[in-house]
Amino acid sequence: MNPEVVQHPASPPWHTWTAEAVLGHLRSDRRGLSEEEAARRLARYGWNELKEGKPVKPLKIFLGQFSSLIVWILIAAGLVSGLLQEWADSIAIFSIVLLNGILGFYQEYSAEKSIAALKKMTAPHAKVRRGGELRVLPAREVVPGDILELEAGDLVPADARLLEADSLQSLEAALTGESEPVRKSVAALGAAEVPLGDRKNLLYMGTSISAGAGRAVVVATGMKTEFGRIAGLLQQAAFEEGTPLQKRLQAVGRVLVWASLGIVAVLFLLGYLRGLNPFDLFLTSVSMAVAAVPEGLPAVVTIGLALGVQRMSRRRALIRKLPAVETLGSTNVICTDKTGTLTVGEMTVREIYVGSVAFAVSGEGYGPEGEILLEGRPPGVGQEALIRRLLTVMTGCNEAHLIHEKDRWQAVGDPTEAALLAAARKAGVEQDAVERDFPKLRAFPFDSERKRMSVLRETPGGVPEAMVKGAPDILLALCTHILDEGGLRPIEASDRERLTKQIDAMAERALRVLAAAYRPLEARGFEGLSWEDVESRLVFLGLVGMYDPPRAEAKEAVAKCRSAGIRVVMITGDHPHTALAIARELGIAAEDAKALSGAELDGLSDRELQARVAEIAVYARVSAEHKLRVVRAWKAVGAVIAMTGDGVNDAPAIKGADIGIAMGITGTEVTKEASDMVVTDDNFASIVAAVEEGRGVYDNIKKTLQYLLAGNVGELLLMTTAVLLGLPLPLLPIHLLWINLVTDGLPALCLATDPIDPDVMRRPPRRREAAMTDRAFLYWTLFPGLLTAAIALGVYGYVLRAEGLETARTAAFAVLVYAEMLKSFAFRNERKPFWQVGIFSNARLFAVVTLSVVFQPWAHHVEFLERFFKISAISWRECLLLVAIGAVPLAVIESVKMLKHWFSTRRYACVHS
Secondary structure: OOOOOOOOOOOOOHHHOOHHHHHHHOOOOOOOEOHHHHHHHHHHHOOOOOOOOOOOOHHHHHHHOOOOHHHHHHHHHHHHHHHOOOHHHHHHHHHHHHHHHHHHHHHHHHOOOHHHHHHHHOOOEEEEEEOOEEEEEEHHHOOOOOEEEEEOOOEOOOEEEEEEEEEEEEEOHHHHOOOOOEEOOOOOOOOOOOOHHHOOOEEOOOOEEEEEEEEEEEEEOHHHOHHHHHHHHHHHOOOOOOOHHHHHHHHHHHHHHHHHHHHHHHHHHHHHHOOOOHHHHHHHHHHHHHHOOOOOHHHHHHHHHHHHHHHHHHOOEEEOOOHHHHHHHHOOEEEEOOOOOOEOOOOEEEEEEEOOEEEEEOOOOOOOOOOEEEOOEOOOHHHHHHHHHHHHHHHHOOOOEEEEEOOEEEEEOOHHHHHHHHHHHHOOOOHHHHHHHOOEEEEEEEEOOOOEEEEEEEOOOOOEEEEEEEOHHHHHHOEEEEEEOOEEEEOOHHHHHHHHHHHHHHHHOOOEEEEEEEEEOOOOOHHHOOHHHHOOOEEEEEEEEEEOOEOOOHHHHHHHHHHOOOEEEEEOOOOHHHHHHHHHHHOOOOOOOOOEEHHHHHOOOHHHHHHHHHHOOEEEOOOHHHHHHHHHHHHHOOOOEEEEEOOHHHHHHHHHOOEEEEEOOOOOHHHHHHOOEEEOOOOHHHHHHHHHHHHHHHHHHHHHHHHHHHHHHHHHHHHHHHHHOOOOOOOOHHHHHHHHHHHOHHHHHHHOOOOOOOOHHHOOOOOOOOOOOOHHHHHHHHHHHHHHHHHHHHHHHHHHHHHOHHHHHHHHHHHHHHHHHHHHHHHHOOOOOHHHHOOOOOHHHHHHHHHHHHHHHHHOOOHHHHHHHOOOOOOHHHHHHHHHHHOHHHHHHHHHHHHHHHHHHHHHHHHOO
């Protein structure tokens, strides 16, 4: 049986309908569908599974790696080298092209797993009522109208409307971004336009039940579920354009193509007019065109990116796709989730209010580290007793546990209750001791209608006591007494007014506030009490304020982004009030800023959103579609955007962004597979560190390209000028190939490993449309090339007149090698002389230059090497003289840097004097 979807029930706003109305619309009842009806619906609606997009053929992906213009040039260069019978060069070029193709294929092919990861997150089996009997079925056989039975630990197999709920809680973080479990209820909601996370009577495929039990009717399966909708978005969100680096290299490739064709045409025409042999002329012209192409460039780019990957991994950022390294360096907008990225990701008690005093609580997360202080001082004896009494109730009225695994404390159960346990431990109240000293007698679980829970425990004196916690306004109304510094006394109107103001003040600081109370009970007859009997005439103990605190390093990272010209935008499924408070604390949003909710976002057209996107720093209560819309709006206005996230609802936006970043700890497999980079510690500061590395990688690739092209310009100017002057060619093909592949190639690889400039994060990001070949790039290509060509031509002309052609070629080859090697130091920084950068800070480059300068004179004194390079022997004294001449370009370039610095310093002094 292989059913195909032909239609699906309409999707009305199920959350606004009563349970009976939903059952009636789906033609189902609480006994469930009959087997015959279920089979008919399965044939009609299809399997309850996510459909994969059209598979991409591996061969197509592999061939796509050779569509780059620079790769075409190299293939042409390899073919021409083969025609010239320069087999070593030809093999090297084709090896580089093939290696890059294999790497690109592997990265792209491994990225096509997002939908498969989504499918893994859905439930493999489901408990379904069919004809009144409970059956366990493969989840793919669930159909609309099926009745699901759910309990703690179950994965929800399809979208469903609740029919019954017994203290049911659902973990929906992967879908909505909300970090806390959502307490579910059966009641219909009044408004149709309710955010996904607030639809308390709906359950969603791929989420899990964290507590309680319930029964629900399936309203959507397969691609019609919220998960399915995200899977569809994920298929649409693929990159439609290359990375900034790929675009810039393509632009450089076009320049090289036209330059090569121009050189061939000009030299062939000049030689033909001089009466040279057309065939020899053609081979000479083509060999010079090949010399114009930096054969080592793809290898240098790949190695530079790979080294960037290694450096990033040491800074807790794992790169899944090599081009993402450079794209990070171009980023000017980072859209980030709140929970776990900017914040710790663990609820933490920050404030305790007992008597008439608020105490600050230090420490983050669920660990025992931290203190409870008042203006830096510990509480007094009476205050400490009140705090311990409050936290004893919070611990006794609690269903969570804390465990220590993998060097960190983790919560088992509700994160809010775990935060209360962590705060209690800071006051010396241990859960095990409370369980031992106050044995549990009975419990009334939390209910969304009551907004509180109660646990009856036996005190050490043998008297039963009700420990109660819940919403502060509800609990305060049930209290008749209060325990404060003066002891137990009746609660007064002034107490209620003071406590209400304190509750409001804590809520305004984005704290989630809970209150605690207790009530002594009679030793007998408590077994028959209802929650109405227990939760009345309570003694008020105090308030606890908690929130998911910002990471200590996040504020500094946001400030670093600001100095680097990078805009940080928060996009979260959390409430606007909470999101704004965190954004203001971190410096993401101004004090007067407002958050844009998902509902408000729905009211904006794409054009209106693009007009306003630069003004909005915080988006709250948003869905997967909203996040993708924000990403596309930023891209439409020219931003290079990075998107971070951990949940399934983040995956479409992550895949649609220029650089998608997934969280390594809390991130779902779906999100990781859709991403370009995974942050192993879920820390925003690690993302900023990766941006810094990306900028450094781009700088290194750019300086390497400048160095390679400057060398090629020098060779071409030398050869072209010699032809124009009617001189014999100063360099043979073997000389050109050696210089391109070894003399230039090895220092270029070393430049790709250069340490990052300390000032890299004080510069604004590059614009998406900015060309790599700007004025500064051309200067660093033409000026050094002109210097190198001038000294090589000068030496060649002088020796040609004095000693003959073979010796002149030998001298020109040697001085060109020395000049290329030594001037590599100048390319390390466009502003600072190489001794300020540190001559030994790139040990590889220093070693390569030293060895090459030593090898070249040796080559003139070994007969085999003389024959191989077609050079003649020259004395050691002449070698030293050529080394000195080869150092002239380096000296001139560094002198120009110093003059520019001197003039800019003088100009600054004059302006500010």
